Amino acid sequence: MSLGARAFVFVIYVLLGASFVAVPALLIWEFGPEKALTFVTFDSHLFLFFPTLGLVALAAFYLPSCAFVDMYWRHVRLGPMRFLAGLVLLAALALQVAAGLTSNPHRSVWDLKPATLAADTSEPAGCGDAAQPCARIALIDGVSNLRTVSRNRLGVHEFYRSCRAEPLIARNGTEEPRRFCFASTPLSDAPPLSTDAECCQAQQHYQSAIDRLYLDPAEQSVTGRIHRLLLPGKVFFLFLLLAISVLLTVRHSGVKEHYPDKIARIEIGVLVGAAAMIFFPLMSQAYVQSADALFGVQQKGGFRAIVPLMSFLFGAWAMLLLLFSFRQHDHDLELAAKLAGVAASTIAVFKYDILVSIIVRYLGSGADEISVALVFGLAIVAVIVLLSPLAQRTGRGARKDAA
Structure with missing residues (x-):
């Protein structure tokens, strides 16, 4: 894997990670810790998810992103042109969606x-x-x-x-x-x-x-202005993970062929990243529940209007990652994983309201200082482990066991 591919992805992900942290930090600076915590928990899908679990997802998908940049640049026919075209398309879609969200007349x-x-x-x-x-x-x-x-x-x-x-x-x-x-x-x-x-x-x-x-x-607050300025980056991040999951499923044979020594770490990263990202639709639904109680269910529009569709898309996204992660293994393990995924999805559908209410209590408007500190602490540990040499040794060990 080339140094240029890793450097390119590193720069992009550092900029995204800095934007994830900048808005909550600015919120605390402008409003003070007490009021900021009220806003952080109410809009936890923005102010709590991205500087914690969003950073975990960035660290988890760093290696798969490097693999695809390197593969398209060196091993895919017309790869550089197709890669740049896809990147521009994702950026344009992110700008369009962000503009639609910020055009909502209702503010926070x-x-x-x-x-x-x-x-x-x-x-x-x-x-x-x-x-x-x-x-x-x-x-x-x-x-x-x-x-x-x-x-x-x-x-x-x-x-x-x-x-x-x-x-x-x-x-x-x-x-x-x-x-x-x-x-x-x-x-x-x-x-x-x-x-x-x-x-x-x-x-x-x-x-x-x-x-x-x-x-x-x-x-208008400074936090609100900076949030609107950086919102396209958050939307681009979500589109980017969706694109990576599609590529992991479609081009799994190419990844396995060109990066056999990295495939175990990629699988681990994909599973950790999927586990982190599944909290985004749940915390978004928790925000909708709190917003409906405060502002009323009749005031739709903006982000609240797309949350149901987004939850469905995240379910499909998780199934794509599940398909990639277990198609590398024997048929019985793959079948067991798919059945477990279907069972978990069925339980989530029938108990979704209870699940969202639990998120409201512990990761939404009802979260206390201990819950917030625990999420930050676990996220820091996860990022350090994913990017540390220990993860590399674990990946190599898993690869030897599989061989």
């Missing part, structure tokens, strides 16, 4: 600068009890209260509101249940509860307040 609380959030208050002033309910709560209080509640229960899907009247279902005169509303009610031991109609109106008012303030460039 952390898109507003700290001074703006500190000056914001509930509307009307002095509201918050049964005698004077709020039209909407202070912006920072809404997301903070969601985190407090999430830390004391498994998921927050019970707080979803039906914001459309259903003409085909009669209530039979029963009173509509009243529930706590994050967008309108301060958290207390005995908070006043709201009907669906009252909370839906407050949720719309809450989101509209964010969007209205965001229209003034002077009110």
